[in-house]
Every structure is written in structure tokens, then in C-alpha cells.
Amino acid sequence: MSPRTLLFPMAVGGLGTAQVESLRSLVERISLAHHRTTRQLLSYLFRSSSDGMSASAPSEITRTWCVHTDSELGRVLIHRLQVATGQALATTTLARFGGPLSLSNVIHLKKSGKVRYCPICLENDLLEQEIPYGRLLWELRGVSCCPLHGVQLHSSTGCGGVGGKRIALQSRPRAIGVCPDCGSVGRRCETPILIKAGSVDLAIAHSISKVLALSEEECELVTGPAVREGIKAVVDCRFEGNTIAAARAAGIGRGSICTWLKKHTSVGLAPLVQLSIAGGADLSAMLVGRFVSADVHATAVELKNRLGRTYLRSSATADEMRQHLSNALECDEAPSFKRAASALGVSTEALRAAAPVLAKALAAKHRVQREIRSGDAYSHALSVYMQARSALLSRGKAVNQKSLQLHSGLKASLGRHGPRYRAMHDVLSDPARFELPS
DNA sequence: TTCTGAAGTCTGTGATACAT
DNA sequence: ATGTATCACAGACTTCAGAA
Numbered sequence: 376m377s378p379r380t381l382l383f384p385m386a387v388g389g390l391g392t393a394q395v396e397s398l399r400s401l402v403e404r405i406s407l408a409h410h411r412t413t414r415q416l417l418s419y420l421f422r423s424s425s426d427g428m429s430a431s432a433p434s435e436i437t438r439t440w441c442v443h444t445d446s447e448l449g450r451v452l453i454h455r456l457q458v459a460t461g462q463a464l465a466t467t468t469l470a471r472f473g474g475p476l477s478l479s480n481v482i483h484l485k486k487s488g489k490v491r492y493c494p495i496c497l498e499n500d501l502l503e504q505e506i507p508y509g510r511l512l513w514e515l516r517g518v519s520c521c522p523l524h525g526v527q528l529h530s531s532t533g534c535g536g537v538g539g540k541r542i543a544l545q546s547r548p549r550a551i552g553v554c555p556d557c558g559s560v561g562r563r564c565e566t567p568i569l570i571k572a573g574s575v576d577l578a579i580a581h582s583i584s585k586v587l588a589l590s591e592e593e594c595e596l597v598t599g600p601a602v603r604e605g606i607k608a609v610v611d612c613r614f615e616g617n618t619i620a621a622a623r624a625a626g627i628g629r630g631s632i633c634t635w636l637k638k639h640t641s642v643g644l645a646p647l648v649q650l651s652i653a654g655g656a657d658l659s660a661m662l663v664g665r666f667v668s669a670d671v672h673a674t675a676v677e678l679k680n681r682l683g684r685t686y687l688r689s690s691a692t693a694d695e696m697r698q699h700l701s702n703a704l705e706c707d708e709a710p711s712f713k714r715a716a717s718a719l720g721v722s723t724e725a726l727r728a729a730a731p732v733l734a735k736a737l738a739a740k741h742r743v744q745r746e747i748r749s750g751d752a753y754s755h756a757l758s759v760y761m762q763a764r765s766a767l768l769s770r771g772k773a774v775n776q777k778s779l780q781l782h783s784g785l786k787a788s789l790g791r792h793g794p795r796y797r798a799m800h801d802v803l804s805d806p807a808r809f810e811l812p813s
Numbered sequence: 814t815t816c817t818g819a820a821g822t823c824t825g826t827g828a829t830a831c832a833t
Numbered sequence: 834a835t836g837t838a839t840c841a842c843a844g845a846c847t848t849c850a851g852a853a
Contacts, residue, residue, distance in 0.1 A: 477841060619819065628843040633821060643841060 381459040383408055387467055388508035393584035394496070394523065398453060398467040400509030403550040405460070407506065413549055420455045465591055467511060469644075472586075475599045475662075477641040481516055490551050491528040493521035494567045497552055501561045507552030512584050517645055517682045520572030522580040529567035534559075578652050578671040579681060583644075585659040596663040602642055604664035606635055606650065612666045613654035625653035626679030645682040652678060700733040704740060756798035759783045764802055774803070 385405050388396035406416045449470055457464050465471050469481060491513050500507035512518055513528055520527045534556035549555060554562045572580070589597070610632065614621040618636075622629035627646045635642050651658040652671045660667035763783035767774050779799055 617819080629820090630822085630844065631842055634842075637821070640841070646842080 382456075384460040384462050387462070387464065388500075388504075389510065390466065391588070391590060393512065393588040395466050395511050395587055396508045397511040397514050398449075398456075398464065399514065400551050401464070401467055402452075402456070404506055404508060405456075407550055407553075417452075420452065420459060463591075466587075469511075469515075471591065471594045472597060472644075472662075475597055475602045475641055476647070477643045481644045490531045492531070492551060492562075493524055493526060494529050494569065495524040495526060496521060497561050500552065505560070506550055507561055509551035511587055512580070513551075515583060517648065518580050518583055519681070520576045520580050522577060522584045525572050525577060527570040527572050527576070529565075531562070531565065534564050575652075575673040575677045575681065578673055579648060582648050582651060582658045582669075582671065585657070586644075586662065589659055589662075593663070599641070601664035602647075602662055603636055605661035605666070606632070606642075606647075608664070608666035609650060609654040609656045609661060613656065621650065621654065624675055625649040626675035626683055649678040649682050697730045697733060700730050700737055704733065704737050756785060756795045757802065759785050760799050760802040761806070764806060776803070779803070 382405055385401065385408060387401060388394070390396075402413055402416065406413045409416065411419075449468060453464050453468060453470065469476075490509070492509065493513070496510065497507045512522075518528070534554050552562065553560050554564050557564050610616060610618055610621045614624070618632045619629050622632050625646070627649055631646060632650075634640060647661070648658060650656075651661050651669075652673050653675065655669055655671055657667040657669040760779050760783055763779050763785075764774050767778055767782055772778060776799060779802065785795065
């Protein structure tokens with residue numbers, strides 16, 4: 376008899392292939408299968424554990440939580456989900472490459488609610504399984520097409536169903552293969568236009584997908600020295616050992632290649648893809664220290680546009696920075712210090728160093744204005760929730776988070792303890808404080 | 814000795830990752 | 834939405850090596 380597990384073990388889609396399912400998608404599908412929201416599943420997994428790993432429960436997989444990199448939260452989640460489902464999930468994220476490879480800036484951050492997918496993959500999934508799954512590849516930066524079908528990934532534009540009934544907010548399904556608005560499995564309510572992918576986009580997608588297909592045993596060969604060996608092999612074989620030529624062809628800084636080869640730091644995935652394609656080399660072989668020729672071509676500009684960083688060295692002088700801060704201070708709506716810095720294109724450190732007193736004054740002014748705004752939002756929410764509470768009580772209805780929000784029409788973000796949340800909490804916990812004497 | 818181009822090093826920036 | 838900490842990366846600066 377197989378050992379019992381906390382959750383149904385759901386098979387990871389495309390395991391061992393370039394089409395491997397992402398951890399995010401798996402969490403969503405497991406939640407759906409257990410008739411729970413992802414929020415409920417996460418709070419259950421993070422509640423208490425005797426595994427010695429500490430992590431405070433995240434309320435949901437947020438837009439900024441890079442669940443597929445080797446972040447602490449990601450590691451805890453994958454460990455507990457492996458225990459709970461009894462299956463190996465290491466290949467559902469990029470964390471297995473953490474160490475030799477830098478995993479920052481590798482995830483394609485989606486705008487809230489928007490997802491990217493290959494319409495043909497989704498269609499094919501429906502022939503084999505109940506709910507289509509999301510590929511890890513689709514969530515990576517620089518990947519804009521499906522290497523399997525050669526079409527551009529479709530960015531969801533929302534439910535395309537007309538006139539149909541929308542699912543209530545609190546019971547909307549959250550899975551990449553299901554429309555959250557109308558519940559259409561395979562997102563058949565949308566009519567994506569299939570666009571043939573260009574050769575450079577295809578080369579990038581192919582290159583990264585081969586890396587995702589590496590088995591756990593092959594991943595163990597991806598070490599710091601092996602990656603450096605691979606980089607050196609490409610520079611030697613394709614650019615006669617000339618780092619300047621290699622950097623120029625790949626559209627990356629020459630200093631980067633020097634740093635990779637001389638210092639034992641981890642290397643970003645995106646610039647490695649750039650170098651491998653520029654050198655006509657197989658990236659997955661490069662990661663294990665070998666040079667294997669690949670039939671790929673792209674110019675430095677094409678690579679830089681798709682994978683490179685937009686880096687601009689600021690030319691602002693100290694005087695300009697001081698003037699900029701003075702102007703910002705005189706504004707009625709003072710910007711945050713960080714925003715003031717980015718508006719001028721300088722770092723916060725540089726701006727603070729140029730005018731420490733002005734910097735402090737701006738930060739203080741912005742803080743005061745923010746507190747006033749936050750206070751206003753709290754008072755408004757308090758009065759709205761108190762009105763909703765008395766209306767509910769007069770009808771003999773229960774007063775709780777859900778009914779207060781539904782009746783007042785004012786939604787409070789439960790994940791963030793903002794002014795609305797605090798107002799709702801205060802109304803529920805101690806309403807007598809805010810009741811007017813009759 | 815001077816020039817030139819390549820290689821090595823340093824420093825500030827961009828982009829997270831996470832907390833508040 | 835904003836603040837803070839972090840670190841790879843871009844490009845400026847410096848050093849080195851070989852040729853004239």
C-alpha cells in the first residue's frame with residue numbers, strides 16, 4: 376500500500392520535458408481539485424510544521440512573489456508541497472539552478488490578472504486532461520513564443536464571453552487554463568489570434584526550453600566552475616578568446632564576461648542566453664562546461680532588445696540634484712524620495728549624498744501627506760462600514776467581513792493591513808467605540 | 814619611449830525580493 | 834504604494850603587453 380499523503384498527488388504536467396508545469400500552476404490546480412482557493416491552500420501549508428523551516432504564511436501567490444526562483448518562501452513552499460503530495464517537484468521551478476545561476480530578473484512579471492499562454496498547447500491539453508496546465512516556460516522573461524508550435528504566446532485580454540453570467544468574485548477559479556470570469560475550461564471564451572514567431576524569439580525560447588528539460592541528475596552538473604568553463608569555451612571557440620568581440624556580438628557589457636570568468640559570482644540567465652545565441656552555442660551544454668554548436672543566429676541589438684537591461688548611466692550633477700529636490704519640495708503633492716530619484720534618473724543614494732538635508736525634508740513632507748491621506752481613507756471606510764453594520768443589524772443579518780464588504784460595496788484588501796482593513800477590523804472588534812450616542 | 818588595444822578592476826545603477 | 838537590502842551588471846577607469 377502506498378503511503379498516505381495530505382493532498383491528492385496530482386501529476387506534474389510535462390514532467391521531465393521542456394513543457395514542464397510551473398509550481399504556480401500546480402498550486403492552482405491542486406487548490407481547484409481540493410475545492411479550496413490558493414489562499415486557503417497556502418495558509419494550510421504554511422500554518423504549522425515540524426520541519427524546522429520558518430516562514431510566515433503568505434496570503435497568496437502575489438505578483439511580486441518570485442515563486443519560481445530560489446527565494447526563501449519558494450523553498451519552503453516547494454518542500455512542504457512535496458511532503459504534502461508525496462512527489463518530487465524540483466523541476467517545477469528554476470530553484471535547482473540557484474547558486475551557479477543568478478535567478479533575479481528571470482520571471483516575466485505579469486500585470487495583475489493577465490496571463491500568457493500558447494493557445495495550441497491549451498487546446499491540446501484538453502484532449503488529454505481535465506484542466507490545462509501552465510508551463511514554466513511561459514512565465515520566463517525573454518520567452519515570447521511557444522517553441523513547440525512556433526506561435527507567439529497570447530496575453531490574455533480578459534473574458535471574451537458576451538452577455539453570460541459572471542462568476543461571483545469570491546468563487547472565481549484561479550488556474551491558468553480556466554477563465555476566472557466565466558469559468559470556461561481552456562479559456563474557450565477568448566479568441567486569440569495565432570501569430571507566427573520570429574526566428575530570434577524562437578531561438579531564445581528553444582534555448583531556454585532545453586535548459587528546463589534538463590533532468591535532476593544533469594542539473595547536478597551545472598556548477599559554478601562548469602558554467603565558467605562553458606563561457607570560456609564559447610569565447611575561445613567562436614571569438615578566438617577575444618572577450619570584447621564576444622561581448623559586442625552578444626550585446627552585453629565586456630566587464631560582465633570578465634567578472635564571470637575572474638570572480639566566483641553567479642551569472643544571470645538572460646546574458647548567458649545572449650552569449651550562447653551570439654556564439655551559436657547550445658546553452659544547456661554550455662551550462663555543464665561544454666561547447667556544442669547550435670544553428671542559431673541573432674544580432675546584438677536583437678538580443679539586447681529582448682533580454683538586455685535598460686541601463687542608463689545618469690549624468691545629473693550635484694547642483695542639478697539639489698535643484699531637483701528643491702523643486703520637488705515646493706510641489707503641493709510632494710513625490711516620495713524614491714520617485715524623485717527615479718524621475719531624475721539617479722539612485723536614492725546619489726541623491727541623498729548630494730543634498731542630505733533636502734532629502735530628509737522631502738521624505739518627511741511626503742510621509743506627512745501620506746498619513747493625512749491614509750487617515751482620510753480610514754475615517755471614510757469607518758463611517759461606511761458602521762452604516763453597513765447598522766443596516767445589517769436592523770435586518771437581523773450577521774455582521775462579518777464578507778457581509779460588511781458586500782453590503783457597503785467597499786472591498787478591503789485582506790492581504791494588506793491598509794486603512795480599509797483596519798477600519799473593518801475596528802468596526803467588527805469594537806463597534807461601541809464609534810457609535811454615536813442616541 | 815610611445816602608442817594602441819586588450820584585459821582587469823571599481824563603482825554606481827537597475828531590478829528585484831521582501832517588509833511595512 | 835513605498836521603503837530597504839541586496840547583488841549582478843554596465844560602463845568608466847586603470848593596468849598590462851606587444852608593436853613600432
